[in-house]
Amino acid sequence: MASVSLESVRKVYDGGVEAVRDLTLHVRDGEFVVLVGPSGCGKSTTLRMIAGLEEADAGTIRIGTRIVNAVHPKDRDVAMVFQNYALYPHMTVRENMSFALRLRGTPKAEVERRVREAARMLDIEGLLDRRPRQLSGGQRQRVAVGRAIVREPQAFLFDEPLSNLDARLRLSTRAELKALHLRLRTTTVYVTHDQEEAMTLGDRVVVMHAGVIRQTGTPFEVYSEPADRFVAGFVGTPGMNFLDGRFEAAEGGVWFTSRGGARLRCADAHADRLARHAPRHAVLGVRPQAISLGAGGPGATLAARVRLVELLGDVMDVVCDMDSGEAVVARVTARPGLAPGDRAELAVEMERAHAFEPGELGRSLLHGGNGAA
Ligand SMILES: Nc1ncnc2c1ncn2[C@@H]1O[C@H](COP(=O)(O)OP(=O)(O)OP(=O)(O)O)[C@@H](O)[C@H]1O
Ligand SMILES: [Mg+2]
Known part of the structure; x- marks a missing residue:
């Protein structure tokens, strides 16, 4: 595991959209930090720059002590879970979960051990031979998380992983993710536009608006001591x-x-x-x-x-x-x-x-x- 740091990071897309402006954030080793804010405020862009899927136009991104700005995504040792899960439809759950490890040439016994362990943790042992289309939305979501866990990465990056689930399943899965983090203690950066999800999951919450961090603090701090009117209005129902x-x-x-x-x-x-x-x-x-x-x-x-x-x-x-x-x-x-x-x-x-x-x-x-x- 490792810390994740962004220092004065900026992203301007083609066409001149300044999606992220001078963003500085330090996620401590083992911490669960949630980026939250309205649609278009730059959450996904920030996460994708950490993953290496977008290049930063300015600033420094570190994973642990290593500067990763120029490091290829697959060499950054982070695992991302997307909103649409992006499972391979023609592969079984077992194959989906083990894909990255097999690609890396991990010994077969080790792959099997990690898949079993993750499947047990996520309660999907009975589903290992099914294909994604034979799973419910919640089960697919767990497979996507399982695929991230088996890689034993330095950090997990989640982009709205619960938004495809119905309200009830979202609540139970949210609780599972929290419990999982308490067990694994893997450094996590989690993106959502749902302030309640942010408050319940995060050790710290980062409230963003128009590419800028308005406040970083514990859920209690951003709720009871909002730094500005935007944060005050965004947090709480x-x-x-x-x-x-x-x-x-x-x-x-x-x-x-x-x-x-x-x-x-x-x-x-x-x-x-x-x-x-x-x-x-x-x-x-x-x-x-x-x-x-x-x-x-x-x-x-x-x-x-x-x-x-x-x-x-x-x-x-x-x-x-x-x-x-x-x-x-x-x-x-x-x-x-x-x-x-x-x-x-x-x-x-x-x-x-x-x-x-x-x-x-x-x-x-x-x-x-x-x-x-
Ligand atoms: N590939 C792209 N090309 C040009 N502009 C983009 C691109 N991707 C995102 N943007 C713009 O950058 C800004 C930030 O987008 P981003 O996807 O980071 O927002 P977000 O906070 O994740 O929003 P949402 O909650 O809707 O997912 C938006 O104005 C968006 O339109
Ligand atoms: Mg987004």
């Missing part, structure tokens, strides 16, 4: 509520006034940092989970009307139109009797609020440093 407005020192504290005129008193713990920013234009961020039904204390209550109630089982999302005109979503414990058109008071836990500079990519005013590593 439902998305964070954002209100445009300004902070102002008043009444012995700092208050936020939204554009529509809703007023909230900031938590004392945040007051000093926000006072420094007052009274410029800024954005308040509140997760739906930090809003509950009923009156909060003074300066922590919003008056609103219910627009929509979405029941999700034990919780429900309540979409409200505040009297100030802005919309806000609250995720609350499910209860009957709340209907569109009802008046509602919303209590906001301001200790859990976030604040950002204006704009879609506004930096956090509360959490300094972007934690890039």
Whole structure:
């Protein structure tokens, strides 16, 4: 196993698309790092540069201590698992799994041992003589992972390996991949556009946007201390509520006034940092989970009307139109009797609020440093 490092890596495709810009990332030996971000942000391009399937236009890529920019993909000693699995249709599962080893001239007994071991680990021993078309999607996915495992590579590279599976199978396979990593401890770089998958799988999560890393951190860090408004809005469901407005020192504290005129008193713990920013234009961020039904204390209550109630089982999302005109979503414990058109008071836990500079990519005013590593 080995670490994987990218230093100031850049990729511009023919036609001038700058898919990855000045990307620096250090994946430690044995670590599971997830690249996550919306479609087109450069996740696959980054992974493919590590694998050697795309050439970097600038920067240095290292696997272990070796610079691999000019090393052929097959000599990089990494194993990639693709979204479509790319199994050879005319080969059996056993042949698919052993193909790379046989190509390398690995002794027959050793090939057999590794295939058996991987098949046992993935619970596909009974499928070794079948061909891919005789397998379910989930089974094919395991064969693809098995093919990577038998190579005993320095690192695994996964590109959206679960996206062809149905919702239930995706959850169970996700848990299997996590368990597998805990056993093998192989350095892993995993790409997904699904923030929940990123949060549950990663030791660390790298949130990307338009070819740039916005934040690198543990799942807890990117969720509770998002470095900017993009990360704050991308991580967590439902998305964070954002209100445009300004902070102002008043009444012995700092208050936020939204554009529509809703007023909230900031938590004392945040007051000093926000006072420094007052009274410029800024954005308040509140997760739906930090809003509950009923009156909060003074300066922590919003008056609103219910627009929509979405029941999700034990919780429900309540979409409200505040009297100030802005919309806000609250995720609350499910209860009957709340209907569109009802008046509602919303209590906001301001200790859990976030604040950002204006704009879609506004930096956090509360959490300094972007934690890039
Ligand atoms: N071979 C190519 N030629 C030109 N442009 C490309 C090529 N491959 C990707 N791109 C562009 O580079 C950008 C990044 O693409 P990339 O495939 O890395 O995104 P991604 O984050 O993996 O997205 P997705 O979640 O949709 O898979 C996109 O704008 C894409 O259109
Ligand atoms: Mg992709």
